[in-house]
Amino acid sequence: MKQDVVALDTLLDDELDYIHTGGDLQSRSQFIDMIKKQTLVYESITPSDVRVRVYNGLALSTGRSQMRVRSAAGVSSFQIRFTEVYVRRDARWLLTAWEATKLPDNAAGRSRGELASTKPERGALSFAANRLELLYRRSAHRLQLPVR
Numbered sequence: 001m002k003q004d005v006v007a008l009d010t011l012l013d014d015e016l017d018y019i020h021t022g023g024d025l026q027s028r029s030q031f032i033d034m035i036k037k038q039t040l041v042y043e044s045i046t047p048s049d050v051r052v053r054v055y056n057g058l059a060l061s062t063g064r065s066q067m068r069v070r071s072a073a074g075v076s077s078f079q080i081r082f083t084e085v086y087v088r089r090d091a092r093w094l095l096t097a098w099e100a101t102k103l104p105d106n107a108a109g110r111s112r113g114e115l116a117s118t119k120p121e122r123g124a125l126s127f128a129a130n131r132l133e134l135l136y137r138r139s140a141h142r143l144q145l146p147v148r
Contacts, residue, residue: 005036013087013096021080021102041070059086059093064103079103 009032016028026034034040050063061084068077085097 013094
């Protein structure tokens with residue numbers, strides 16, 4: 001998976017709270033620094049069972065993801081449940097909050113139905129931002145709201 005810090009920089013809100021599966025909280029600058037230094041490398045992210053709700057300038061996304069990451073401890077693969085919050089600023093969707101919970105290895109987990117299981121090629125955040133933009137425009141059109 002490409003570690004595109006330039007693209008990442010355009011997708012994160014200045015007030016980002018990024019909470020890892022172990023409970024560690026990072027700010028936007030701390031998260032970007034971690035990616036730059038490759039302290040943690042996301043080798044693959046495969047979302048599934050994604051549910052997105054779009055509100056006026058805010059989007060809430062929940063789902064599961066198969067993760068493969070590399071750190072000083074080595075490579076690990078695991079499943080998570082996640083919640084992410086996007087805010088719409090200057091006609092763009094920006095990730096403002098992320099929290100993930102690691103699932104037990106044997107977790108089958110209940111699902112509401114698979115709404116998105118496509119592995120993003122351009123990175124998970126840009127994939128999510130594009131998905132949110134499409135949903136936002138569909139909702140605005142349906143409700144006859146101006147799109148900014």
